Amino acid sequence: MSEMFDAARWKPAPFLPEADARDGALIFVVAVLSFLACLMALAFVSADRAAHGWAQQLVGEATVIVRPKGGESPDAAAARAAETLAGVPGVSEARALEREKAYDLIRPWLGDVTDLEDLPVPRLVTVELDRRNTPSAATLDQALKAQGLDGVVDDHSLWLKDITRAAWAARWLGGGVFLLIAGAAAAVIAFATRAGLTARRDVVEVLHLAGAEHALIAKLFQARFARIAAVGGTAGALTAAAVGATLRMAGGGEGLTPALPIAWSDLLVLLPCPVAAALVAALAARFTADSMIRDLQ
Amino acid sequence: MRYGRGPEVLKDLTFELERGSFHFVTGPSGAGKSSLLKLIYLAAKPTKGLVHLFGQDISRLAVKDQPFLRRRIGVVFQEFRLLEHLSAFDNAALPLRIAGGRPESYRDDVAELLAWVGLRHRMHAMPATLAGGEKQRLAIARAVVNRPDILLADEPTGNVDHEMAMRIFRLFVELNRLGTTILIATHDQDLVARSGRPVLHLEGGRMVRHGVQDEAQP
């Protein structure tokens, strides 16, 4: 084969090496870190949803235990209570639990007694509340008292406090860990970019001494490392998406577990990952190139 | 000038090169020849004193103006500094591309120049596959391809045989005739003596002689 110059065959080659053995390592590092950050983002989003879900369920309802008073039958008292409660503003529905269900609830404690009719068994009234305008337990209590009913209102506020605290903790913990991992990923991408660029110091120097403007050199490296990081970030995000999708499918319609419900739409939070990785790498490349060029002056 | 916190490697130098002149810089290894060239091609700054080039004090040149000045300076580095991922042709064409030249406009000139330095058959070769002398000639081709106003060459005949050395020298003479100022650092006494060109002789960072070397001297 002749090495004779062939104008038809020749096309100016890019200033920077097209591909490099070192790029593989950098792509791998970026991919792994992006994957971890993406998993954390998914965990955070689903933990947030789970916490929200728990609280919402509790806020939306209350339970009232109605004890029959005087000669009133338990069923009549429950019916009257349900009617009363339904009239309170902010109550969307109030329903007395059927007698059979009430028995079912106490059977485990009392055994299969036949003459339940004789016992003044309390009845339960479940109340569904308007979430935007939730009446307080005291309001419900007053409404019952006004009608001469003896009831104990449980608006789940005791639980709610714990649940809210747990949700708050889950949210901050998830968010904090996500930020930590994302920050570490960014730092490692920046360092890897710096190392990659330092390995090509010779190219920077030659371009510089041949009269290349700094902006040109910085732009070359910026574009170069942004591309590498985008590839790595995409690989990491896709892997995390695959894991998320697997969890979603394994969990069926309701998600894997109530504790970590992943929705298909959650996978959207992974979209910015390649862009973020590219941005970090581009910035790191720019800073490194700038400082290298400053050293040469 | 000095490297980092090291000692001054060049001291009390005062000289002037006429536009269009042709000088050698000689001296034993470590005398400061390469350092002197670095001062001129803006790779180092003097700790004290002035370096004037093309009528400007380049040690005080604004950063944004430096690239344009560099494009008027051709440098043959002692260690060549070829870009390993570029073919011989692309290496030689580098300064023209950096200056914004269009491939169609420089293609033939670059091919002609490479043929002239004896690399007609190696234009597509990668630097790693070139012999020392071929690399040297490629480095020279790259340095002169954009017809610089001044050419600085650091040991440009260090890796070639006598015949090629004379050929390279004739190339420099040719460029000089076209108006390029030439400054060559070398310890090739034979070349210096035959050339009959003026010499800046350095020893220990000081200039000890300045003038045309007598052919009779060793």
Ligand SMILES: Nc1ncnc2c1ncn2[C@@H]1O[C@H](COP(=O)(O)OP(=O)(O)O)[C@@H](O)[C@H]1O
């Ligand atoms: N990059 C460098 N860092 C530190 N010292 C250097 C460097 N380059 C050269 N020197 C020192 O500067 C002095 C002059 O070196 P140099 O200019 O390369 O001389 P020459 O080219 O004449 O052999 C020597 O003492 C050498 O050790």
Ligand SMILES: [Mg+2]
């Ligand atoms: Mg030297």
